[in-house]
Amino acid sequence: MPWLEIRNLQIHFGRAAKALRAVDGVSLSLEPGKALCLVGESGSGKSVTALSIARLLTSPPAVYAGGEILLEGRDVLHMRAAELRQIRGGLVSYVFQEPGASLNPVFRIGNQIKEALQLHRPEVATDAEVIRLLRLVGIPAPEARLKSYPHELSGGMQQRVMIAMALAPQPKLLVADEPTTALDVTIQAQIIELLVQLRQQLGMAILLITHNLGIVGDIADDVAVMYAGQIVERGPAQELLQRPLHPYTQALMNSVPRLDSETERLSTISGSVPRLGAFPSGCRFHPRCSIARSDCSQAAPPLVEMEPRRWVRCPYWTSPA
Numbered sequence: 088m089p090w091l092e093i094r095n096l097q098i099h100f101g102r103a104a105k106a107l108r109a110v111d112g113v114s115l116s117l118e119p120g121k122a123l124c125l126v127g128e129s130g131s132g133k134s135v136t137a138l139s140i141a142r143l144l145t146s147p148p149a150v151y152a153g154g155e156i157l158l159e160g161r162d163v164l165h166m167r168a169a170e171l172r173q174i175r176g177g178l179v180s181y182v183f184q185e186p187g188a189s190l191n192p193v194f195r196i197g198n199q200i201k202e203a204l205q206l207h208r209p210e211v212a213t214d215a216e217v218i219r220l221l222r223l224v225g226i227p228a229p230e231a232r233l234k235s236y237p238h239e240l241s242g243g244m245q246q247r248v249m250i251a252m253a254l255a256p257q258p259k260l261l262v263a264d265e266p267t268t269a270l271d272v273t274i275q276a277q278i279i280e281l282l283v284q285l286r287q288q289l290g291m292a293i294l295l296i297t298h299n300l301g302i303v304g305d306i307a308d309d310v311a312v313m314y315a316g317q318i319v320e321r322g323p324a325q326e327l328l329q330r331p332l333h334p335y336t337q338a339l340m341n342s343v344p345r346l347d348s349e350t351e352r353l354s355t356i357s358g359s360v361p362r363l364g365a366f367p368s369g370c371r372f373h374p375r376c377s378i379a380r381s382d383c384s385q386a387a388p389p390l391v392e393m394e395p396r397r398w399v400r401c402p403y404w405t406s407p408a
Contacts, residue, residue: 089116090159090292091140091260097153098135098144100363106150107363109135111316113154114390117309119259122286122293124303124324126339127313130360133296136313137262139163140294141179142171158260177207180253184265186245190237196248197233200255207256220251225281243274250281254289261285264296279305301343304328312336315361315371318390321398332397332404334376370401378403 098110110132117123125133138144140156142163156163158178166174183189191199197217204212214233221229224247237245246266253261263282267275283306286293295306303310307324312335320333331337341354358375361367367374373383380403390400 088118089157090119091115091117091294092157093136093140093154094157095154096136096139096156097151098132098139099150099152100148102147102150106152108316108366109149109363110139113313113316113318115311115318115321117260117292117294119292120286120290121308122282122295122306124295124297124307124310125313126297126300126303126310128298128339128356128360130315130362131313132316133298133313134264137181137264137294137296140260140262141175141181142166143175143181176203176256176258178258179260179262180256180258182246182249182253182261182263182266184268186249187237187242189249190245192237195234195236196240200248200252203252203255216255217251220255221248223254223285224248224251225277226251241274242270243277246270246274246278247281250278250285254285257289258291260292260294262294262296265298266295267297267299267302275302276305282306299343300328300339312339315366316363317371317400318398319372319400321390322396326397330406332393332399332406333401334378334404335372338375338377372401378405 093113093115096110096113099106099108101107113136115123125136127133135144140163151164158174197214200217200220201212204216217233218229221232226232226244226247240248267278270278279302282293297303303324310322310324310327311318312320312333314335320327320336327336331340338356342356356375361371367384369384369386370388373379376383388400388402390398393399393404
């Protein structure tokens with residue numbers, strides 16, 4: 088049974104006729120101990136979807152216009168403030184990109200982690216527990232780093248501190264929103280490896296938000312590809328990476344640099360993700376699609392299970408050679 092289940096989620100910004108549909112009919116599920124990667128370009132609606140899980144979007148301007156977000160069978164959209172405080176951090180924790188912007192520069196990192204413990208596990212809000220968490224995320228000499236300020240740590244170490252802070256309440260779901268974007272390639276690999284190890288060690292589920300399909304294969308059990316507020320393809324990670332079906336997924340895959348390729352120029356996707364309120368008619372990807380046909384601008388395609396556990400939002404999908 089899925090621990091997290093999102094059903095036909097609709098999130099708008101603004102009201103009535105001027106409402107902008109940031110998330111339009113998104114459905115996802117995540118089982119305990121599994122990892123799901125939500126992939127797409129900036130502006131696709133990934134972060135809005137992720138923030139909605141714990142209802143972190145301020146309303147207004149955000150409007151939860153429809154659908155369900157079920158955590159252990161309970162609908163987050165109908166929870167009261169006291170219930171939301173329990174799940175925020177307690178059940179669902181977040182790690183964001185650019186850790187330097189998330190950490191308070193005037194407090195030592197030990198105190199910042201201890202604050203998370205005091206909110207959710209006050210009985211163990213001690214230096215010993217903070218040191219254990221720092222050691223868990225691979226920070227060397229945690230007894231000394233306990234007293235460091237954020238600016239005294241590298242970007243990779245700052246992100247490890249953010250992960251330690253997220254793990255402090257012992258959540259069942261860790262939402263990592265572009266956690267490697269501000270880091271160099273070597274540190275990116277280390278952070279992904281750390282997340283894999285923590286998932287195996289702690290048994291928690293992970294929702295990883297990224298625009299980089301190149302890091303997905305190392306961590307994901309399943310992948311959902313998002314474009315212009317909609318899921319355009321879903322499926323098991325290895326199957327989707329080896330044989331992407333939707334033209335957008337194929338274009339993303341072709342944009343990933345490959346060590347076994349001698350291509351001098353990287354493949355790109357023409358144009359950009361349409362802004363809110365300016366989605367094209369019909370298929371939202373058709374203005375940028377290499378296989379678009381005349382009727383693609385007329386009818387909006389549904390998300391259909393073309394093969395077992397493979398959903399595609401395109402009637403003209405093709406399997407790459």
